[in-house]
Amino acid sequence: MATKKKIMIVNRKAPHGTIYAFESLEMALITAAFDQDVTLAFLDDGVYQLVKNQDTRPIETKNFTRAYRALPxxxxxxxxxxxxxxxxxxxxxxxxxVAVEVLDADTLAQRIMQQDVVFSA
Amino acid sequence: MGTISVAGEKIETDENGYLNNVADWNDEVASTMAKKDHCELTPAHWEVIHFLREYYEEYEIAPAVRVLTKAIGKRLGRDKGNSKYLYELFPYGPAKQACRYAGLPKPTGCV
Amino acid sequence: MAMLYTVNKSPLERNALESCLRHATVGTAILLIEDGVYGAMAQTAFTPALEQALQKLHIYALKPDIEARGIQDKILPGIALVDYGGFVDLVAQHSPVMAWL
Incomplete structure (x- = not known):
């Protein structure tokens, strides 16, 4: 079995205007499915990804934001x-x-430094 | 790209046989896919298939096998939430095969 | 005919909306679409600039994009919401139309 790494995925993009948020979520789920120690961080416009009651039916796209609730x-x-x-x-x-831990920028910076691998989108 | 014929109607699938559109699904689709695999769907199969339909409706994702196993254990009982039980029902891989029968896309986290 | 600008970028990620507002003359119509609708929110770091702009400009935002982003309860009063039909009407009523990418 491969070793378990501390992997953080840093999300900085709003959810629907570009594909970054969706791709990043897919990567998080795939990484977690391979039994890695995954942490997600949301900052800048990335915090918009987690806003509740997003309804993409009016713009006829897949509502991938529902999947954030399956993270547990x-x-x-x-x-x-x-x-x-x-x-x-x-x-x-x-x-x-979703339930989140709110951190100030300094604390978040510390948590980023504690990772083995950091991806950002 | 491919198609599957169900009750005289052609339904679009991807190259791996997963439906292109979850809304195209009905029980007949699952039965047709299973028949092709020489698999007879029992109530135990349908329970998992319907579970997956509900999971997708709630979260819009097809769960990876580990996640499926855990979620089934939580919702349908621990005797069903283990890989032995699920692999006996779906020998091609519980997530991959059951998701396909349920009309879901290929699970996120399956390679 | 008055001019119409469309903006599709979030004002807290790119300066498209800020730059657009700086160049818009009195009476210009601005339609926020896609990630641009985040610029229509109340109580953000960008809101003061938006409030100031509302005094001389007509600002619209596309409702389907607002609903997709779950921010329908946080739109600044004074912003007019339009649907796709309203988008078409705005384009027909203004000239020229410029997409502020």
């Missing part, structure tokens, strides 16, 4: 959201579809 099934339990990014967008954890 994939044993992805470390979900960090940067406080400064939420504040700049007038959002609070109550606006999000």
């Amino acid at each position: 099934d994939y044993e992805i339990e470390k979900i960090y959201v940067e406080r400064e990014s939420l504040n700049a967008r007038g959002l609070t954890p109550a606006d999000l579809a």
Whole structure:
């Protein structure tokens, strides 16, 4: 069995205008399915990915944001959201579809340094 | 790209036999796919197939095998939430084969 | 005829909307679409610039894109929401039309 690595996926893009968020989520799920220690971080416009009640039927695209709620099934339990990014967008954890840990930028920077591998999209 | 004929109608699939559109699914689609694999669908198979339909409706993803096993254990009982039980039902791989019969895309996390 | 600008980028990621507002003359119509609709939100770091712009510009945002992003309850009052039909009407009523990419 391959070794288990601490892998963080850093999300900085809004969800529907580009494919980055969807691809990043796919990568997170695939990584977790291979039994790795996965952490997700959301900052800048990436925090928009987690906003609840997104309904993509009017724009006729797949609503991949529903899958964020399945992250516990994939044993992805470390979900960090940067406080400064939420504040700049007038959002609070109550606006999000999943339970997250809100970290300030300094703390998030520390958590990034603790990883073996970091991907960003 | 491919098609599957169900009750005289052609339904589009991808190159691996997964439906292109989840909405094209009905029980007949599952039975037709199973027949092609020489697999007779029992109530135990249907339970997993319907579970997957519901999972997809809720989360819009086809779960990877590990996730499927765990989720089934939680929802249908621990005696069913193990790979032995699921592999006996779906010998080609519980996630891959059952997702295909359920009209879902290929599971995320399956290579 | 008045001019119409469309903006499809989030104002907190790119400066397209900021630049567009800086160049828009009084009476210009601005339609926020795709990720541009994040620019229509109240209580963000960009909101003060938007409030100022509303005093001299007509600002619209595409409702399907707002609903897709789950932000329908957070739109700044004064922004007019339009559907795809309304998008077409705006294009027909203005000239020229410029997509501020």
